Amino acid sequence: MFVLAKVVSGGLEGVNGFLVEVEACIANGMIGFDIVGLPSLAVKESRDRIRAAIVNSGHAWPMKKLTVNLAPADVRKEGTSLELAVAIALLAAQKPSLFQGLKDTLLIGELTLHGELLPVRGVLSMALAARAGGLSRIVLPAGNAREVQCLGDIEIYPAHTLTEAVKHLTREALLLPQQQVPYEQLMADTSTADDLKHVKGQKIARKALEVAAAGGHNLMMVGVPGSGKTMLARCLPGILPPLSYEEALETTCIHSAAGELSREGGLLTQRPYRSPHHNASLPAIIGGGTKARPGEVSLAHNGVLFLDELPEYSRQTLEALRQPLEDGYVNVTRISGQARYQSRCMLVAGMNPCPCGNHGSKTKQCRCKPYEIQRYLARISGPLLDRIDIQVEMDAVSIDEIEKSDIEEDSATVQKRVLMARKRQLERYQGETYYCNAQMPQSAIEKHCQMTPDASALLHKAVTQYHISMRAYGRIRKVARTLADIAGREQLSLTDVAQAIQLRNLDGQYWR
Amino acid sequence: MRFTEEQRCLLWLSAAEITADRVQRLLAERGSAAALWADFAAGKPLTANAEALRMLTRYHSAIAMDTLCERIQKKGVTVLFQEDSAYPPLLNCIDDPPYVLYAMGDAQALSRPAIAVVGTRYPSGYGRNMARSLGYGLCQAGFCVVSGMARGIDGCAHEGAIDAQGPTVAVLGSGVNVPYPIENIGMYRKLTDGMGAVISEYPLDATPQTYHFPHRNRLISGLCHGVVFVEGRIKSGGMITVNTALNQGREVFAVPGSVGQSGAEGPHTIIRDGARLITSVEDILLDLGLSPVTDITQAKPELPPLGETPVQQAVLKALFQESMGMDALCKQTGYTADVLMAELSIMEITGQIRKDSGNVFAIALRTLRP
Numbered sequence: 001m002f003v004l005a006k007v008v009s010g011g012l013e014g015v016n017g018f019l020v021e022v023e024a025c026i027a028n029g030m031i032g033f034d035i036v037g038l039p040s041l042a043v044k045e046s047r048d049r050i051r052a053a054i055v056n057s058g059h060a061w062p063m064k065k066l067t068v069n070l071a072p073a074d075v076r077k078e079g080t081s082l083e084l085a086v087a088i089a090l091l092a093a094q095k096p097s098l099f100q101g102l103k104d105t106l107l108i109g110e111l112t113l114h115g116e117l118l119p120v121r122g123v124l125s126m127a128l129a130a131r132a133g134g135l136s137r138i139v140l141p142a143g144n145a146r147e148v149q150c151l152g153d154i155e156i157y158p159a160h161t162l163t164e165a166v167k168h169l170t171r172e173a174l175l176l177p178q179q180q181v182p183y184e185q186l187m188a189d190t191s192t193a194d195d196l197k198h199v200k201g202q203k204i205a206r207k208a209l210e211v212a213a214a215g216g217h218n219l220m221m222v223g224v225p226g227s228g229k230t231m232l233a234r235c236l237p238g239i240l241p242p243l244s245y246e247e248a249l250e251t252t253c254i255h256s257a258a259g260e261l262s263r264e265g266g267l268l269t270q271r272p273y274r275s276p277h278h279n280a281s282l283p284a285i286i287g288g289g290t291k292a293r294p295g296e297v298s299l300a301h302n303g304v305l306f307l308d309e310l311p312e313y314s315r316q317t318l319e320a321l322r323q324p325l326e327d328g329y330v331n332v333t334r335i336s337g338q339a340r341y342q343s344r345c346m347l348v349a350g351m352n353p354c355p356c357g358n359h360g361s362k363t364k365q366c367r368c369k370p371y372e373i374q375r376y377l378a379r380i381s382g383p384l385l386d387r388i389d390i391q392v393e394m395d396a397v398s399i400d401e402i403e404k405s406d407i408e409e410d411s412a413t414v415q416k417r418v419l420m421a422r423k424r425q426l427e428r429y430q431g432e433t434y435y436c437n438a439q440m441p442q443s444a445i446e447k448h449c450q451m452t453p454d455a456s457a458l459l460h461k462a463v464t465q466y467h468i469s470m471r472a473y474g475r476i477r478k479v480a481r482t483l484a485d486i487a488g489r490e491q492l493s494l495t496d497v498a499q500a501i502q503l504r505n506l507d508g509q510y511w512r
Numbered sequence: 513m514r515f516t517e518e519q520r521c522l523l524w525l526s527a528a529e530i531t532a533d534r535v536q537r538l539l540a541e542r543g544s545a546a547a548l549w550a551d552f553a554a555g556k557p558l559t560a561n562a563e564a565l566r567m568l569t570r571y572h573s574a575i576a577m578d579t580l581c582e583r584i585q586k587k588g589v590t591v592l593f594q595e596d597s598a599y600p601p602l603l604n605c606i607d608d609p610p611y612v613l614y615a616m617g618d619a620q621a622l623s624r625p626a627i628a629v630v631g632t633r634y635p636s637g638y639g640r641n642m643a644r645s646l647g648y649g650l651c652q653a654g655f656c657v658v659s660g661m662a663r664g665i666d667g668c669a670h671e672g673a674i675d676a677q678g679p680t681v682a683v684l685g686s687g688v689n690v691p692y693p694i695e696n697i698g699m700y701r702k703l704t705d706g707m708g709a710v711i712s713e714y715p716l717d718a719t720p721q722t723y724h725f726p727h728r729n730r731l732i733s734g735l736c737h738g739v740v741f742v743e744g745r746i747k748s749g750g751m752i753t754v755n756t757a758l759n760q761g762r763e764v765f766a767v768p769g770s771v772g773q774s775g776a777e778g779p780h781t782i783i784r785d786g787a788r789l790i791t792s793v794e795d796i797l798l799d800l801g802l803s804p805v806t807d808i809t810q811a812k813p814e815l816p817p818l819g820e821t822p823v824q825q826a827v828l829k830a831l832f833q834e835s836m837g838m839d840a841l842c843k844q845t846g847y848t849a850d851v852l853m854a855e856l857s858i859m860e861i862t863g864q865i866r867k868d869s870g871n872v873f874a875i876a877l878r879t880l881r882p
Binding site: 201203204206207223224353359367369370371374393394395396458461462465494495496498499501502 | 693694695837838842850854855861870
């Protein structure tokens with residue numbers, strides 16, 4: 001006679017969660033325990049853990065032929081998130097009458113030999129899949145509870161051990177549901193350590209940062225070591241518009257799937273700031289590896305990707321960055337699977353003006369030969385540069401100037417202007433496929449970036465004088481559009497265009 | 513350009529890079545270059561240098577020489593011989609004038625009175641600015657600026673001269689068809705394309721050799737009435753040029769630097785030895801007796817402001833005192849960075865100011881000398 005039980009768990013494919021039906025069958029025959037339905041090695045290995053956890057939690061292990069099926073059977077199941085569900089299914093198959101509400105409860109968790117529940121990756125994605133699939137309850141490891149505390153319309157029961165989960169499901173002792181916190185409240189609790197008021201001097205770079213934030217433009221900063229490139233970049237998340245609820249879910253899903261979320265962290269409420277070191281491999285930046293994990297460019301989704309020492313990254317990595325920057329997503333294909341990760345991030349690049357770093361310094365002598373500098377700069381290809389709208393040089397600031405400096409504007413003030421400019425862009429681009437100036441296609445520039453006659457004359461003069469390419473010409477107009485949005489002007493004025501030229505001053509100096 | 517038989521024989525000697533003093537000696541001994549050609553055919557050796565012998569043998573045929581002459585013509589190179597009227601007369605006065613001088617560009621530039629500006633390949637910002645403004649001012653005063661097209665001071669002097677629409681002449685340590693150093697290719701094109709000329713005593717396609725450069729320095733000073741040493745160490749190419757200038761009886765000028773600063777020791781040493789200290793083009797003119805003596809105690813007249821708006825005028829006033837960055841400009845002028853960023857762009861495009869690396873703004877040379 002066959003005894004059957006069916007419970008629901010979740011798996012992860014890329015960053016997207018999906019529901020897995022876990023069926024257990026206890027039958028007469030050769031004693032054994034099998035898991036079928038395309039389990040990965042980690043899932044097969046879990047058989048011993050599950051058996052030990054069940055026995056150590058004081059339940060009997062049936063000496064029969066046990067089969068567990070994972071449906072859909074054509075999708076590979078990775079990781080350890082299914083262990084709780086398999087254990088519950090085996091117990092429910094023995095005593096089906098005791099367990100209640102298994103059909104609409106999502107069970108997630110990894111087991112230890114003692115029967116404790118350990119947190120797993122990708123819980124938020126699975127919870128979202130459960131909500132979409134019409135489930136009403138989730139039982140998950142307590143360590144994962146904060147990650148899903150903002151979901152609202154689904155009951156969350158964090159459990160510490162298998163016994164707690166079993167008692168909850170058999171109505172023996174109910175678990176305390178996780179307190180749901182409104183997103184706004186989470187947002188209010190966050191504060192940034194990096195504030196623009198701590199950045200002294202660097203007026204041109206500050207302006208560049210503000211414009212980049214307001215128009216979603218990628219930004220490049222060239223300056224001697226210690227001129228404040230990293231500090232400025234760290235301030236960028238603080239002046240970007242606050243992370244919306246949907247964006248927070250998207251970003252947290254990616255971080256959760258990559259296992260990058262801290263246990264106590266819960267839902268991300270701040271724009272991510274990622275700064276991978278320049279010896280990072282191509283899969284680490286773009287995504288991939290044997291398990292097709294998301295890379296840094298996806299972890300920076302809805303946030304900032306800061307690449308310091310840009311020419312030191314491998315050429316291959318830099319070239320591979322072009323597609324995610326352009327399309328806003330990465331397709332990663334590996335033998336074990338294929339995944340699409342979103343990667344809508346702002347690129348902020350920092351670099352030295354020359355290999356020794358002292359070119360243009362007030363205090364130190366640069367000993368690089370001109371061709372060495374040229375070779376250094378040539379590591380950054382034209383097509384990549386084309387995707388960086390704003391390119392500025394850092395001021396050469398000396399220590400005594402810094403100490404004399406007055407109080408600078410703080411991030412909150414700058415953020416207000418950024419928000420206004422973003423609002424104007426959203427209104428203007430209603431019904432379009434893009435929503436900020438940086439994404440405006442070349443064909444729309446004529447329509448949206450009308451210039452006053454004197455502004456147009458100035459730009460033409462600059463184009464002939466500095467041999468500015470047609471593409472750079474388009475980028476200057478886009479940046480001028482953002483400047484006009486900050487100032488609240490409909491047409492691009494002389495001031496806007498002149499400032500935009502100032503924010504692209506490297507065209508003439510470095511890359512001709 | 514058709515070459516006479518004698519000229520073809522001189523080109524033959526030049527193709528093998530036989531040095532000027534050796535050819536001078538040989539010509540005094542045996543009469544003419546044509547005689548050398550005949551002697552070589554008869555088996556009389558001209559040199560012991562194996563490489564030179566190889567080249568002499570290679571070109572010792574009418575066909576080889578025809579090809580060489582054709583190539584010279586095709587490249588648009590002017591070849592000057594000592595008896596030509598276009599041959600720079602000052603150069604003809606030195607001990608070992610080149611018997612063949614290759615020139616690319618406007619050979620007329622060589623007929624102007626010339627001043628050389630030389631110095632280190634690794635100058636300070638001050639050295640660069642001085643070389644640029646001297647190059648600019650000398651051209652404005654009607655001189656041709658001569659230098660070596662090397663990186664550093666040489667390049668800056670040419671740059672300044674090009675800013676003033678030339679003329680300027682670069683004496684290369686390679687053939688005139690071989691721009692060196694390669695990063696100055698833009699300058700090389702400007703020079704050969706109307707701003708002046710590139711000249712060399714080495715054959716058309718000679719590669720730069722380390723021993724060429726000290727040797728070519730005698731041409732830099734030989735072409736000029738005077739040599740200005742801007743920055744350099746005591747053992748440097750600039751000092752070699754200064755020494756050749758002294759041997760040739762030319763004026764030597766030195767731009768002072770700060771004591772202890774690297775590169776200032778060269779000029780300071782020659783000032784102690786009696787070189788003329790100069791701080792501007794006016795000083796050079798004065799020392800050469802070329803312009804009416806002005807009252808040098810008189811303060812320099814304040815330039816009429818070029819600015820078109822009050823902001824621009826304030827910026828010019830501030831920058832006229834000293835080059836500075838954005839923060840200092842904000843403090844000096846009292847305007848916000850927002851306002852200044854726009855105005856500075858406009859002023860840069862209209863050529864009133866220039867922006868150096870590290871976002872340091874400075875008055876443009878044109879503005880300095882209206």
